[in-house]
Amino acid sequence: MTSFDTPLRRGAYLLFSLVFACGLAACGKETAAPAAVAAGAPAGKLDPANPVTLVVGVPRNFGYLSTLWARDAQTPGVKIEYKYFPNFVDMLTAFNAGQVDITEIGDVGAAQSFAASKGNVRVIAVTQPNAGNTGLLVAKDSPYQKFEDLKGKQLLFLKSTNTYLGVKHKIADAGLQEPDFKFVELAGPAAVKAFQTGQVEGYLTIDPNMADVVEKTGARLISDGRDQRIQNLYPYVTQKKVVEQKSAALAAFVHVLADTIAWAQANPDEQARIVAPKIQFSESAIKTTFGRGAKALQPIDARFLAEQQANFDELLAAGVLKEAVQAKDLYLADFNGSIKPSADPR
CATH class of the missing domain: 3.40.190.10 (Periplasmic binding protein-like II)
Structure with missing residues (x-):
């Protein structure tokens, strides 16, 4: 037993573990105007006069949701509301309670949450390896x-x-x-x-x-x-009922996400300038992070599912997953048509 086996350590880890068991499972200027995607939006019954609301939980770590939030990225027919969670456990709790429609976690967290929620969690998009x-x-x-x-x-x-x-x-x-x-x-x-x-x-x-x-x-x-030899993917997770009730809005969101990633790759200095004050990391740390991270979303296809199933099986054998998870049940291919960015994302 190490010197870190203290009540504080045990309490922190217990809280982390309980959250996963319950449902899931690591100063400057801002943009003057929202970023919007007007062209290339996926097909769907969206009415700009009566937009569908999607609540997006933004974590301090992980990938691109902080960039969407910093830009207030929007799309016609959808009202995206951003909620920032500097504490990851708080974000997971809100997601489990249905207070957040979409958030961004690690690939292991997505599998753990799927198992803990009895199959209620779905991944609608996933990054390339990070x-x-x-x-x-x-x-x-x-x-x-x-x-x-x-x-x-x-x-x-x-x-x-x-x-x-x-x-x-x-x-x-x-x-x-x-x-x-x-x-x-x-x-x-x-x-x-x-x-x-x-x-x-x-x-x-x-x-x-x-x-x-x-x-x-x-x-x-x-x-x-x-x-x-780990990929460190960042899946974008939602819940089954959100997929059923807001499918067109989710497709539009994935398209906004793809456009934002393309914009960030083309504008690393601007991305760092607007994101740094939001999540309280330096601009240089932001540039380093995204400079060595995923450059795009990837399709959820047969190759991907086979690769992830092998990963899930290894996680199960290692005891990280407590029960078997089928990648084909967690990852949805329904939104693959929205993962490519517009010709001119702005």
Whole structure:
């Protein structure tokens, strides 16, 4: 048992686990006017005079929803309301309660939420891999240069995430065993503090937090999702009833999302300028995050589903998933027609 086995740590992790068990399962100027998609909108019965409301939960970490929020991205026939959640647990709670129609989580979280909700959760779109947005940090003056150098040391991460698979892959590649390391489970500010104060030797985290910690402390990135062989996808999740009642609005939203991603790729400086004050990370951390992250959405097709099913099976074997999940039941191909951006996204 490590020195981190404290009531605070146990309480934080228990809260995180309970939220997943209940339904799911890591200063500046703003734009002067909303961004709108006028052309190329997907077919559907949307009436601009009577728009359908979609409530979007915006997390502090993960992918592009913070950019949509910063631009107040809208589309005819849909009123998109953005709710920002700096605390991820609060966002999951709101989603579970039906107070949020769409949000953005990790690929493991989507599978966990599907199982916990008895199949009520659906993914309507998913990014390309974000393998560069997750990694293992060591302190600036640390003697450790590669993963196996941390044998016998403390690794800080949550075992309920895809990070655990990455760690397992690295342990196997090094010819080591899990007992050769000490796993510490913390999240949020407590995890950052533990790393910054030298209480753990290795910290596995995601962007933009990862970029922020490197920028502020000089920490070194010695492994990322690519050599850990994890994709780190960001699915956009909703609930079954929302798909049934607001399908056309969801299709329009996915199109807005695709356009926003294309806009961000073409305008990284502007994206950083408007997003940084919203989520309280530096502009440089935002640019680093999206510079090494997904560049587009990807189709949910037979290849993708087979790939994800293999991933889910491995997660089940590792104990990250508590029951089997079928990728074809979680991921919907219905909105593939909306994932390509307009010719001129603005």
